[in-house]
Amino acid sequence: MAEASVKVRPGIGPLSSSVSTQAGVGIRSDLERLYREQGDRLWRAVFLYSGDRELAGDAVAEAFAQALRRGxxxxxxxSWVWHVSFRIAAGMLKDRRRTAALPPEGTYQLADEAPDLTAALKTLPPKQRGAVVLRYYGGYSIKETAAILDSTPAAVGVHLTRGRRRLRTLLEERDA
Structure with missing residues (x-):
């Protein structure tokens, strides 16, 4: 998988501060506000993607730490924090598959309003799962989802179509 690429322009964007001496304070407070607004939702999305509470927490925390360092x-x-959180989670899952370690006891347990959907999401291939979670849970457009997943809008469209089809089949089988 290609390394994450992020468009950056020094001094531009929601994390920039007009007074350089207050930049550190402004960045920190902007990130704290972003964490309060998006942290739980982002954790939930990464959890739905990875199926692992600890991994989701680590990925989100590391993404915010990297954002703070980048200023x-x-x-x-x-968008950057969502993108990096998913990239970190994907890397951690890849490392886990390489080592073939068993997940910790209770990793996949979560009180959920839609346990069948959560279980069905876990069966999707990672690209389909990521596209579905970002598009329908994260609320991102196809173009934004493609940017976060470091993919193309056409590929995301294919992953969404296949993912929805697979979810529909799985959920209908469970209802039957």
């Missing part, structure tokens, strides 16, 4: 060089903090 005002990030053009769109919200």
């Amino acid at each position: 005002d060089s990030i053009e769109s903090a919200r």
Whole structure:
């Protein structure tokens, strides 16, 4: 998988501060506000993608830590943090598959309003699962989803179509 690429313009975007001496404070407060607004939703999306509470927490925390280190060089903090969280989670899942370690006990348990949907999402291939979660849970457009997944809108469209078809089949089988 290609390394994450992020468009950056120093001094531009929601994390920039007009007074350089206050830049650190402004960046921190902007990220704190973003975390309060998006943190739970982002964690939930990464959890739905990965199926692992600890991994989701680690990925989200690391993404916000990286955003803080990058400071005002990030053009769109919200999109950047979502993108990086998913990239970190994907890397952690890839590492886990390489080591073939068993997940910790209770990793896949979560009180959920839609347990059948959550279980069905776990069966989708990673690209389909990522596209479905970002588009329908994260609320991103196809173009934004493609940017977060480092893909093309056409590929995301294919993943969404196949993912929806597979979810429909799985959920109908469970209802039957």
